[in-house]
Amino acid sequence: MSGYTEPHWAASGLVVIDMQVDFAEGGMLPVAGTDAVTPNVRRLAEGFRRAGRPIVHIVRLYPPGSSDVDLPRRAAVEAGAVLGAPDTPGSAVIAGIAGPGGPLPVDAGVLLAGKPQVLGEHEIVLFKPRWGAFYRTELEQWLRERQVDTVVVAGCNLPNCPRATLFEASERDFRTVLVEDAVSQVSAERLADLAGIGVTLSSTGTVLAEVAGPPVTG
Template identity: 65%
Template sequence: MQADFAAIAGTVEVSPRVDELAAAFRRAGRPIVHIVRLYPPGSPDVDLPRRGATTIVAPGTPGAGLLAGPATPVSLDAGLLLSGRPQEVGDHEIVLFKPRWGAFYRTVLEQWLRDHGADTLVVCGCNLPNCPRATLFQASERDFRTVLATDAVSQTSAERLADLAGIGVTLTTTAEIIDRLGAIGERLPDEADRKMI
């Protein structure tokens, strides 16, 4: 959820629910990863169709900044992120650069999640056909359970959701996810429950 991608239809409208999910995960003490793209001019990590013609999410520009995320503004450390290292922005909360659509490709995401005891990913954000979809497929390939917050992601359609349900993605709403987080927290979960969401 970066400022330059706010132009993608539906992204501004889902942003409040992305913020609600992030706040709920913080309250529950669950890990949060903000995945970003950075397009340095001339970089081979810029998608082929955008090379040479894009000025979006350029490192150091306001458009590369987070649209939705931590309660306090975060200045992205482009040098750190482009090196492949996570930028810590809170307790169990990081920003991570991904060079392509899927968040697991050439990143430390899988190891970071395993180190934090996560076995289920709840995905939300911008432009389902591209980054969220690729990330969900990659997560499934790595044996993570996957959940899509259907009202907190832009560019959904019945066909796209059916495609994801077909690989075992749980389709649910922000409210249902937040209720589940609250229910687990109220009964003082054991370690197995803490890994659920």
């Protein structure tokens, strides 16, 4: 591992991608494996919260009839498809990830205006209009303001949005970590792609131990 890619855990922030009701089992556009990794995503969020480290929940919102949509789904959304639509239960963050309790409703008015939905001093929700979480969002600025230099990624559907987000983070000189057991649709090919650009591949247990810091002795 290069000195330029090694994670700085004390300067890390968690970016949770697309963990929304519509992408889980029973949703309008379920992604296989998302339910299975949800407990680990919850554990990561709880651990970063306890450590006082920044957390950003990245979400998609598809207003029916909109054309500001990724190309593979544009025709369906333009025709009125309801998936991850504003002010629907499917757009909510899956229960227990953005804090205790049930699914967290997202504030579509705030998010579609490009602003963060603030959940706490170090925790927000941001809307992304395409695959990568840095595209047309305030993510980079928000992380820099909190002296984050290491982006830890977990969430839904590695081949698409988590992977794009890791490439964008690397392009911006962030150190990058993928939590393999907290992201759906993992494959050896995708992991090799990411390792090739300096992404650290890690596990929920390892990340939580690192973020918590060394045990107090004596």
